[in-house]
Amino acid sequence: MLLRTPMENGGMSTESTTASAGLRLDEDSPGSRDNARFLCEASALAYLPAEAGEARFKALLGLNARLFSAGNTQAWLATDDTNIVVAFRGTESPMSIDGLKDVLLTDAMNLLVVPEGRLGHDLAAAGVGARFHKGFADAIATIWDPLAAAIDAEVKKRDRPVWITGHSLGGALALYAAWLLKRRFIPVHEVCTFGGPMIGNRVASEAFNREFSGRIFRYVNGRDPVPKLPTLSLVANEFLHVDAERLVGKDPVTRIVDLVGTVASKATNGILSGTLLDEAWTHLNAEVASHFLDRYREQLRG
Numbered sequence: 001m002l003l004r005t006p007m008e009n010g011g012m013s014t015e016s017t018t019a020s021a022g023l024r025l026d027e028d029s030p031g032s033r034d035n036a037r038f039l040c041e042a043s044a045l046a047y048l049p050a051e052a053g054e055a056r057f058k059a060l061l062g063l064n065a066r067l068f069s070a071g072n073t074q075a076w077l078a079t080d081d082t083n084i085v086v087a088f089r090g091t092e093s094p095m096s097i098d099g100l101k102d103v104l105l106t107d108a109m110n111l112l113v114v115p116e117g118r119l120g121h122d123l124a125a126a127g128v129g130a131r132f133h134k135g136f137a138d139a140i141a142t143i144w145d146p147l148a149a150a151i152d153a154e155v156k157k158r159d160r161p162v163w164i165t166g167h168s169l170g171g172a173l174a175l176y177a178a179w180l181l182k183r184r185f186i187p188v189h190e191v192c193t194f195g196g197p198m199i200g201n202r203v204a205s206e207a208f209n210r211e212f213s214g215r216i217f218r219y220v221n222g223r224d225p226v227p228k229l230p231t232l233s234l235v236a237n238e239f240l241h242v243d244a245e246r247l248v249g250k251d252p253v254t255r256i257v258d259l260v261g262t263v264a265s266k267a268t269n270g271i272l273s274g275t276l277l278d279e280a281w282t283h284l285n286a287e288v289a290s291h292f293l294d295r296y297r298e299q300l301r302g
Contacts, residue, residue, distance in 0.1 A: 090168030108230035161189035171196020222251030235270030
Protein backbone atom coordinates (compact mmCIF):
# COMPACT_ATOMS: atom_id res chain seq x y z
CA MET A 1 0.00 0.00 0.00
CA LEU A 2 1.36 3.42 -1.01
CA LEU A 3 0.33 6.32 1.19
CA ARG A 4 1.19 9.91 0.30
CA THR A 5 1.12 12.46 3.07
CA PRO A 6 2.27 16.08 3.00
CA MET A 7 4.56 15.43 5.97
CA GLU A 8 6.69 13.13 3.82
CA ASN A 9 7.76 16.09 1.69
CA GLY A 10 10.75 17.90 3.16
CA GLY A 11 11.23 21.62 3.42
CA MET A 12 7.89 22.43 5.01
CA SER A 13 7.60 24.66 8.06
CA THR A 14 6.37 23.30 11.37
CA GLU A 15 3.19 25.37 10.96
CA SER A 16 2.49 23.98 7.50
CA THR A 17 3.18 20.43 8.59
CA THR A 18 0.75 20.79 11.48
CA ALA A 19 -1.93 22.30 9.21
CA SER A 20 -1.61 19.47 6.67
CA ALA A 21 -1.41 16.59 9.12
CA GLY A 22 -3.73 13.75 8.14
CA LEU A 23 -4.13 14.70 4.47
CA ARG A 24 -3.04 11.85 2.23
CA LEU A 25 -3.74 9.96 -0.98
CA ASP A 26 -3.94 6.17 -0.98
CA GLU A 27 -3.92 4.70 -4.45
CA ASP A 28 -4.90 1.28 -3.09
CA SER A 29 -8.17 2.60 -1.63
CA PRO A 30 -10.24 4.18 -4.44
CA GLY A 31 -13.13 6.23 -3.15
CA SER A 32 -11.79 6.46 0.40
CA ARG A 33 -12.60 9.40 2.66
CA ASP A 34 -8.86 10.11 2.94
CA ASN A 35 -8.65 10.58 -0.81
CA ALA A 36 -11.80 12.72 -0.81
CA ARG A 37 -10.47 14.99 1.94
CA PHE A 38 -7.17 15.49 0.13
CA LEU A 39 -8.85 16.20 -3.20
CA CYS A 40 -11.41 18.49 -1.59
CA GLU A 41 -8.52 20.64 -0.34
CA ALA A 42 -7.01 20.60 -3.83
CA SER A 43 -10.37 21.74 -5.24
CA ALA A 44 -10.41 24.61 -2.74
CA LEU A 45 -6.87 25.65 -3.66
CA ALA A 46 -7.88 25.66 -7.34
CA TYR A 47 -9.69 28.96 -6.71
CA LEU A 48 -6.46 30.74 -5.78
CA PRO A 49 -4.40 32.99 -8.10
CA ALA A 50 -0.96 31.88 -9.25
CA GLU A 51 1.41 33.06 -6.51
CA ALA A 52 -0.89 32.24 -3.60
CA GLY A 53 -1.86 28.91 -5.12
CA GLU A 54 1.71 27.74 -5.63
CA ALA A 55 2.53 28.49 -2.00
CA ARG A 56 -0.58 26.84 -0.58
CA PHE A 57 -0.35 23.68 -2.69
CA LYS A 58 3.20 23.27 -1.38
CA ALA A 59 2.42 24.09 2.24
CA LEU A 60 -0.86 22.21 2.61
CA LEU A 61 -0.49 19.27 0.25
CA GLY A 62 3.26 19.08 -0.38
CA LEU A 63 2.76 19.45 -4.13
CA ASN A 64 4.58 21.55 -6.71
CA ALA A 65 1.81 23.27 -8.64
CA ARG A 66 1.46 25.12 -11.92
CA LEU A 67 -1.54 27.21 -12.98
CA PHE A 68 -3.21 26.94 -16.39
CA SER A 69 -5.66 29.74 -17.04
CA ALA A 70 -7.54 31.21 -20.00
CA GLY A 71 -10.66 33.34 -19.86
CA ASN A 72 -12.80 32.07 -16.99
CA THR A 73 -11.26 28.58 -16.94
CA GLN A 74 -8.57 27.74 -14.42
CA ALA A 75 -6.83 24.47 -13.56
CA TRP A 76 -3.83 23.45 -11.49
CA LEU A 77 -1.39 20.66 -12.25
CA ALA A 78 0.17 19.66 -8.93
CA THR A 79 2.78 16.92 -8.55
CA ASP A 80 5.30 15.22 -6.32
CA ASP A 81 7.31 12.03 -6.69
CA THR A 82 4.28 9.77 -6.15
CA ASN A 83 1.16 11.56 -7.46
CA ILE A 84 -0.17 13.78 -10.23
CA VAL A 85 -3.17 15.88 -9.22
CA VAL A 86 -5.25 17.99 -11.62
CA ALA A 87 -7.66 20.41 -9.91
CA PHE A 88 -10.22 22.54 -11.77
CA ARG A 89 -11.71 25.74 -10.42
CA GLY A 90 -15.48 26.21 -10.39
CA THR A 91 -16.99 29.63 -11.05
CA GLU A 92 -14.79 32.61 -10.24
CA SER A 93 -16.18 32.77 -6.71
CA PRO A 94 -16.63 29.63 -4.60
CA MET A 95 -19.36 31.47 -2.66
CA SER A 96 -21.74 32.16 -5.58
CA ILE A 97 -23.51 30.29 -8.38
CA ASP A 98 -24.80 33.40 -10.17
CA GLY A 99 -22.44 32.84 -13.09
CA LEU A 100 -24.01 29.45 -13.74
CA LYS A 101 -27.62 30.50 -14.37
CA ASP A 102 -27.45 30.48 -18.18
CA VAL A 103 -25.45 27.26 -18.56
CA LEU A 104 -27.42 25.31 -15.93
CA LEU A 105 -30.94 26.59 -16.45
CA THR A 106 -31.85 29.22 -19.05
CA ASP A 107 -29.98 27.71 -22.03
CA ALA A 108 -29.63 24.16 -20.70
CA MET A 109 -31.26 22.20 -23.48
CA ASN A 110 -29.84 24.35 -26.30
CA LEU A 111 -26.37 23.45 -25.01
CA LEU A 112 -26.81 19.66 -25.14
CA VAL A 113 -24.91 18.97 -28.36
CA VAL A 114 -22.07 17.09 -30.03
CA PRO A 115 -19.16 19.53 -29.57
CA GLU A 116 -17.15 20.47 -32.64
CA GLY A 117 -13.44 20.29 -33.44
CA ARG A 118 -10.77 17.93 -32.09
CA LEU A 119 -12.29 17.93 -28.63
CA GLY A 120 -15.70 17.17 -30.11
CA HIS A 121 -14.19 14.26 -32.03
CA ASP A 122 -12.80 12.81 -28.81
CA LEU A 123 -16.11 13.21 -27.00
CA ALA A 124 -18.02 11.65 -29.90
CA ALA A 125 -16.14 8.43 -29.14
CA ALA A 126 -18.69 8.00 -26.33
CA GLY A 127 -20.99 6.55 -28.97
CA VAL A 128 -23.80 7.30 -31.39
CA GLY A 129 -26.32 9.58 -29.72
CA ALA A 130 -23.94 10.88 -27.04
CA ARG A 131 -24.51 14.56 -26.30
CA PHE A 132 -22.50 16.83 -24.03
CA HIS A 133 -22.95 20.26 -22.50
CA LYS A 134 -21.43 22.72 -24.96
CA GLY A 135 -20.67 25.30 -22.28
CA PHE A 136 -18.50 22.87 -20.32
CA ALA A 137 -16.79 21.60 -23.47
CA ASP A 138 -16.01 25.16 -24.59
CA ALA A 139 -14.62 25.98 -21.15
CA ILE A 140 -12.13 23.12 -21.01
CA ALA A 141 -11.14 23.63 -24.65
CA THR A 142 -9.58 27.00 -23.78
CA ILE A 143 -6.81 25.41 -21.70
CA TRP A 144 -6.82 21.78 -22.77
CA ASP A 145 -3.91 21.58 -25.20
CA PRO A 146 -1.21 23.03 -22.89
CA LEU A 147 -2.67 21.30 -19.83
CA ALA A 148 -2.84 17.90 -21.53
CA ALA A 149 0.71 18.28 -22.85
CA ALA A 150 1.97 19.09 -19.34
CA ILE A 151 0.15 16.07 -17.84
CA ASP A 152 1.56 13.82 -20.56
CA ALA A 153 5.08 15.12 -19.83
CA GLU A 154 4.66 14.40 -16.11
CA VAL A 155 3.45 10.85 -16.79
CA LYS A 156 6.40 10.20 -19.11
CA LYS A 157 8.80 11.64 -16.55
CA ARG A 158 7.64 9.20 -13.88
CA ASP A 159 4.70 6.79 -13.90
CA ARG A 160 2.37 7.92 -11.09
CA PRO A 161 -1.39 7.76 -10.47
CA VAL A 162 -3.35 10.64 -11.98
CA TRP A 163 -6.06 12.14 -9.75
CA ILE A 164 -8.58 14.66 -11.13
CA THR A 165 -10.85 16.83 -9.03
CA GLY A 166 -13.00 19.94 -8.97
CA HIS A 167 -15.89 21.70 -7.27
CA SER A 168 -19.06 22.94 -9.00
CA LEU A 169 -18.25 23.73 -12.66
CA GLY A 170 -14.77 22.39 -11.87
CA GLY A 171 -16.36 18.99 -11.21
CA ALA A 172 -17.82 18.97 -14.71
CA LEU A 173 -14.45 19.90 -16.22
CA ALA A 174 -12.77 17.16 -14.18
CA LEU A 175 -15.00 14.56 -15.83
CA TYR A 176 -14.32 15.93 -19.30
CA ALA A 177 -10.59 15.88 -18.56
CA ALA A 178 -10.73 12.23 -17.54
CA TRP A 179 -12.35 11.27 -20.83
CA LEU A 180 -9.94 13.37 -22.90
CA LEU A 181 -6.91 11.90 -21.11
CA LYS A 182 -8.17 8.41 -21.81
CA ARG A 183 -8.33 9.31 -25.49
CA ARG A 184 -4.62 10.17 -25.21
CA PHE A 185 -3.98 6.76 -23.57
CA ILE A 186 -3.19 8.38 -20.21
CA PRO A 187 -4.81 6.29 -17.46
CA VAL A 188 -6.78 8.12 -14.78
CA HIS A 189 -6.64 6.62 -11.32
CA GLU A 190 -9.57 8.48 -9.73
CA VAL A 191 -11.96 11.35 -10.41
CA CYS A 192 -13.42 13.02 -7.33
CA THR A 193 -15.94 15.87 -7.68
CA PHE A 194 -17.85 18.02 -5.20
CA GLY A 195 -21.24 19.50 -6.01
CA GLY A 196 -20.76 18.99 -9.74
CA PRO A 197 -23.53 19.33 -12.35
CA MET A 198 -24.57 16.76 -14.95
CA ILE A 199 -22.43 16.86 -18.10
CA GLY A 200 -24.33 14.96 -20.80
CA ASN A 201 -27.22 12.74 -21.78
CA ARG A 202 -27.82 9.07 -20.96
CA VAL A 203 -25.61 7.73 -23.76
CA ALA A 204 -22.71 9.94 -22.66
CA SER A 205 -23.13 9.01 -19.00
CA GLU A 206 -23.29 5.30 -19.74
CA ALA A 207 -20.05 5.57 -21.72
CA PHE A 208 -18.35 7.20 -18.70
CA ASN A 209 -19.71 4.47 -16.44
CA ARG A 210 -18.22 1.79 -18.69
CA GLU A 211 -14.83 3.40 -19.10
CA PHE A 212 -14.35 4.57 -15.50
CA SER A 213 -16.16 1.95 -13.48
CA GLY A 214 -15.19 2.29 -9.82
CA ARG A 215 -13.04 5.37 -10.50
CA ILE A 216 -15.52 8.27 -10.39
CA PHE A 217 -16.82 9.51 -7.04
CA ARG A 218 -19.32 12.39 -7.04
CA TYR A 219 -19.75 13.87 -3.57
CA VAL A 220 -23.13 15.52 -3.13
CA ASN A 221 -24.73 17.49 -0.33
CA GLY A 222 -28.43 16.55 -0.30
CA ARG A 223 -29.78 20.10 -0.68
CA ASP A 224 -27.06 21.38 -3.02
CA PRO A 225 -28.95 22.72 -6.09
CA VAL A 226 -26.11 22.41 -8.61
CA PRO A 227 -26.03 18.58 -8.88
CA LYS A 228 -29.75 18.76 -9.84
CA LEU A 229 -28.86 20.78 -12.93
CA PRO A 230 -28.78 21.43 -15.90
CA THR A 231 -32.50 21.14 -16.66
CA LEU A 232 -35.52 23.04 -17.93
CA SER A 233 -38.01 20.46 -16.72
CA LEU A 234 -39.19 19.67 -13.21
CA VAL A 235 -40.46 16.21 -14.19
CA ALA A 236 -37.98 14.86 -16.74
CA ASN A 237 -34.45 15.62 -17.86
CA GLU A 238 -32.33 14.67 -20.84
CA PHE A 239 -29.21 15.23 -18.74
CA LEU A 240 -28.10 12.35 -16.52
CA HIS A 241 -25.37 11.95 -13.90
CA VAL A 242 -22.48 9.54 -14.16
CA ASP A 243 -21.86 7.01 -11.38
CA ALA A 244 -21.15 6.92 -8.49
CA GLU A 245 -22.81 9.33 -6.09
CA ARG A 246 -21.57 9.72 -2.51
CA LEU A 247 -23.92 11.58 -0.17
CA VAL A 248 -22.29 13.75 2.50
CA GLY A 249 -24.01 15.30 5.47
CA LYS A 250 -27.32 14.39 7.07
CA ASP A 251 -29.72 15.90 4.51
CA PRO A 252 -31.33 13.38 2.13
CA VAL A 253 -31.01 14.05 -1.59
CA THR A 254 -33.80 16.36 -2.73
CA ARG A 255 -35.26 16.79 -6.21
CA ILE A 256 -35.22 20.08 -8.04
CA VAL A 257 -39.00 20.28 -7.69
CA ASP A 258 -38.51 20.24 -3.91
CA LEU A 259 -36.38 23.39 -4.06
CA VAL A 260 -38.38 25.70 -6.34
CA GLY A 261 -41.40 26.25 -4.11
CA THR A 262 -44.58 27.49 -5.78
CA VAL A 263 -42.88 27.64 -9.18
CA ALA A 264 -43.66 23.96 -9.64
CA SER A 265 -47.40 24.60 -9.63
CA LYS A 266 -47.05 27.31 -12.30
CA ALA A 267 -44.93 25.32 -14.78
CA THR A 268 -46.92 23.92 -17.71
CA ASN A 269 -46.13 20.21 -18.02
CA GLY A 270 -43.26 20.84 -15.62
CA ILE A 271 -41.35 23.00 -18.11
CA LEU A 272 -39.66 26.17 -16.89
CA SER A 273 -39.84 29.15 -19.25
CA GLY A 274 -40.08 32.93 -19.27
CA THR A 275 -40.27 34.56 -15.85
CA LEU A 276 -40.50 31.15 -14.18
CA LEU A 277 -36.81 30.66 -14.91
CA ASP A 278 -35.97 33.71 -12.83
CA GLU A 279 -38.32 32.64 -10.05
CA ALA A 280 -36.84 29.14 -10.00
CA TRP A 281 -33.30 30.51 -9.89
CA THR A 282 -34.21 32.69 -6.90
CA HIS A 283 -35.38 29.60 -5.02
CA LEU A 284 -32.28 27.63 -6.02
CA ASN A 285 -30.04 30.47 -4.88
CA ALA A 286 -31.67 30.29 -1.47
CA GLU A 287 -29.96 26.89 -1.07
CA VAL A 288 -26.56 28.13 -2.26
CA ALA A 289 -24.94 27.62 1.16
CA SER A 290 -25.36 23.87 0.62
CA HIS A 291 -23.10 24.23 -2.43
CA PHE A 292 -20.20 25.98 -0.71
CA LEU A 293 -17.01 23.94 -0.73
CA ASP A 294 -16.48 24.75 2.94
CA ARG A 295 -19.67 22.79 3.65
CA TYR A 296 -18.31 19.78 1.80
CA ARG A 297 -15.00 20.07 3.65
CA GLU A 298 -16.75 20.14 7.03
CA GLN A 299 -18.93 17.14 6.20
CA LEU A 300 -15.99 15.08 4.97
CA ARG A 301 -14.15 15.78 8.22
CA GLY A 302 -17.14 14.62 10.28
